[in-house]
Structures are given as structure tokens and as C-alpha cells.
Amino acid sequence: MRDTLTGSRIRERRQIAGLRQAELARKVGISASYLNLIEHNRRRIGGKLLVDIAAVLMVEPSLLTQGIEATLISALREAAADAVGQQAEVDALEEFAGRFPGWAGVLAQMHRRVVSLERTVETLSDRLTHDPHLASSVHEVLSTAAAIRSTAAILADTQEIEPEWQDRFHRNLHQDAERLADSSKSLVAYLDDSDSAEDRRGVPLEDVEAFFDASEHHFPEIEDGKTADEVDLAELDSATARTLALSFLKTYTADARAIPLTQIKAAVSVAEPDPAQLAAQFSVDMATILRRLAALPKEYLSRPAGLVMCDASGSVLFTKPVPGFAMPRFGETCPLWPVFQALNRPLVPIRKRVVQLGRAAAVFDCYAYAWPQFVGGYDEGPAYRSVMLIQPVEDVQTDDKAVSRVGPSCRVCPNNSCEARREPSILREGF
């Protein structure tokens, strides 16, 4: 992207240095009117002149040429898009960031904090509904608080109270205070865990996904010829997690043998990979190529690739996250995802462009395919599984009719008129 702000930065730095335009122009040997054009970004600047101006202003030339960090611009853009009832001048966004970098930084920081708090609310709300441990902990705390409140009020408000009752209530208060301290500590420890890298520990499948995430879903040792059994699974705590990981690694190994890394690298480096063509090229089925594409080192593909696998019950078996595509923690996902629709049309590759409604409303290309994982025998239907590759799409109109609307999960989906809705969204309650 062409940087259009070097002039604005020169102007800003000149003003900070307390120099008049004419002074700076004279010092670098150009006319004031030419500097004026530069400062208003109407003339490009580079080379010796830029170095000279930077020297006079006593800054590194790169400080003048480097755009405001892309993350800052993108955070401001997001803040503008999320603003309710307030129309920000998006056209002047870069100018705003260039002229007031401090304020722009504050705004971006506040927006990031709002987003992070919204996520916390979402997570806690989901947990209160779905997490029996949390629900019972909260119940324990509130019940103990109720006991303390009633007992303390009796002691404080009752004029004449028999010594026997007084002793009993003092004892109860002491017991409840200890209980409250213990249950509060355990609740805080539980919630604190959720913010750490250990967050997803405890549920075997989530342990396995965290293990795959840590390797970015790519295992060089298997690519080099080792077997799945030789991968070190020591960091997985439970036997169930190790069993699941081994099963996924065996699939990975089979995929890697069917489509060697060097060959797929060559194939995807030529053009934007088309999974169906690649499947034909490597003589593999669609499921294999979709899994394989999601397991490639990220630099092999021009776009990030996420993955979802489910079985015929709709249970999500495995996920590889992709930025912008929300994959709910508890597996209760949107039934409109192509991965589930593929189950209705086994062996038919599905390509669908979707917009995932929600805060970001991002667009993705999804490739889905369902296949019989095994056939039980005579008179027994096959058990199907389905896989979906997800890749983000940029610069697409979300109101494009060719783009299907899907959600993350009903609870956090804003599409209240959706016919496939299972339960009301918490977004209606003002979140």
C-alpha cells in the first residue's frame, strides 16, 4: 500500500520542533511552497531530500516514512465499524492517526479493551449456562452469603437474644465465613485459570487441540518419516487425550504419506490451490486434501486455513482455529455451517462462501466434504464424518447474495430471525 502520510508526519515533526515551514525549506534547499505541497501529501518524497529533512528535524528517516502501524489503523477501523449511533469519518482515518497518534492509540486501546471485555462476558455467560462446575460454585458462594447475611442481621438487630442462640449463630457465622473464603478462592482460581495458557486443560479433546495448536498443526517429524507412535505425547495429561491425539496423528500420517510435503508445496506455490483439482492431481479423496491443506506450514498458503471435523451426530470432533471465524468452546455450533450440510450430501464436495455474523462479520471460503468413515456390514448404514476447510476472504461485500449467512452459535448470533435457531441469543439482552 502506498504510504500517503509521510508529508503529514513531516509537518507534525516540524511543528513539534518549533520550525516554520520557510525555515525548514531553506535549510534543506527547497522552496516553502514545495514543502507545503509535500506536507499536504501532494508530492511524494524520498531519497536525499527525505534524509535531509529528517536530519534537520533530528529524527530517523524511517520515522517519517513508516506508516502508522497497520494494527493501529485496523483497530481504528474496527472501532469505527463497531460504533453504535456514531458515524466516524473513516475517510479521514489515516489523517487522524497521523496527526494525533496519541489519541488514536488511546482510542484503539479502549476499543481493544471493550472487545476483550465483551469476549469475557460472552465466555462467562456461556459458562454459567453450560458449565456445571461454575454454576455450582456460584450457587455455593451465594448460598453461603445468604446464610451469613441472615445470621449477621439477627445478631445485629435482635435486642434480646438467648445466650444459647447467640453462641449457635456465632458458630454458624464462623463456619460460613470459612466456607465463603474457601468457595470464593476456588471460584477465583477457576476463573483465573481461564485466562492462562492452561485455560483449555482438563477436557481431553481440548487438551489435544491445544497440543495441535502448539505445533501449529504441523509435525515435521512425521513429514520426515517418523510414525505417529513416535511423536512425544508426554505433555498430554490423560490417557484419553493421548488416545485421541494418537488417532488424529495417525490420520495426519496417512495424509502426509498420500501427499508428500515437497509435492504439495510445489502444487500450491503455482496458484491459489483448488482442493478438487489437487485431490485429482494426487489421486486422493476430498477429505484427505482438505485435512492436508489445513496441516501445511502457514507460509505455504496465501491465506490462513482453519478446519472443522464432525461426525454424523453433528458433534465437533476436531478444530483448527482460523482468525475471525468463531468456533464456540462448547461445541454447540451453527447448524448452517457447510460442514453439517455436507452430511446431507455425502461424497459431494461443497464450496460455499459464508459470512459469519457477529462482531467482525468476516467472510470465508468453506470447502466441505462428508465421507463414510466405515461401513458396518450388511444392512448397516455407513457412519459418516464431515470435514470443512475454512479460509478468510478479504475485500468482499457481506451483502453479496452469493454469500451465505451463518453464525458462530445461537447464543452469540445476532440473526434473531434465523429459522435454524435453537435457543435465544444473549445479544438480545444487550450484550
Place this chain on the structure above:
Amino acid sequence: MSRRVLLIEDEPNIAEAIRFLLTREGWQVETHADGADALQVIQGASPDLVILDVMLPGKNGMEILRELRTLEDMQGLPVLMLTARGQSRDREMAENAGVSRFMTKPFSNTEMLTAVRDLHAQATQS
């Protein structure tokens, strides 16, 4: 003849505090801590008022209330429900089940006594 309240609450210290408060108000208080046989206990005790916790071992207070309201002679029995969950949908669920008054923990003693007095007054007037 004294007024009788049946308190179904598994948290002993809350039960003790409520028992103390209501006894001082002239109520005869019977307590029970298990949800599984709560319905039979209510039927056997024939109280003037029931205070029912939602989270009980054996059976949820909401289910107990629903079953209670199916019994012909229990339609008008005042039931004050106690719960740590005060979300609107819990309140709605309790109302649908036939609750007389819904109170969220932690509550104040005054709030509790006022609710009991009101419910009893309404029941004796009708």
C-alpha cells in the same frame, strides 16, 4: 392455633436463621432438607405456607412445585421460593410452575419476613 411453615432448605445455617426469625414471629417451623420426598412431606405436614429452595438434593425445587400444583388440594398453598439464580428466565420458570413469591439469595431478613407476612395475609383473606 399457631401458624405452621414448612421450610425445605438443605443449607443448615440458612434454615436455622429462618427458623429463628419465624419462630419469633409466632410461626411453628418444621424443616426438611431433601428434595426427593419433599412432596410427601408437604402433603403430610399440611402447612400454612411453604418456603422452598430450588437447588435441593434429590429433586429440584422447581419440579417439586410443578408436581405440587397438580394436586387438587395444593392449588392455594402459598409457596415462597428461594434461589441463588435470579435471572429473568428462572423467575419466569418459577411463575409458570405456580410460585407465589420468588426471592433471590442473598436476601435480607426483613424482605423474608415481609414476604411471609404478605403471603399469609393473602391466603387467609381468600
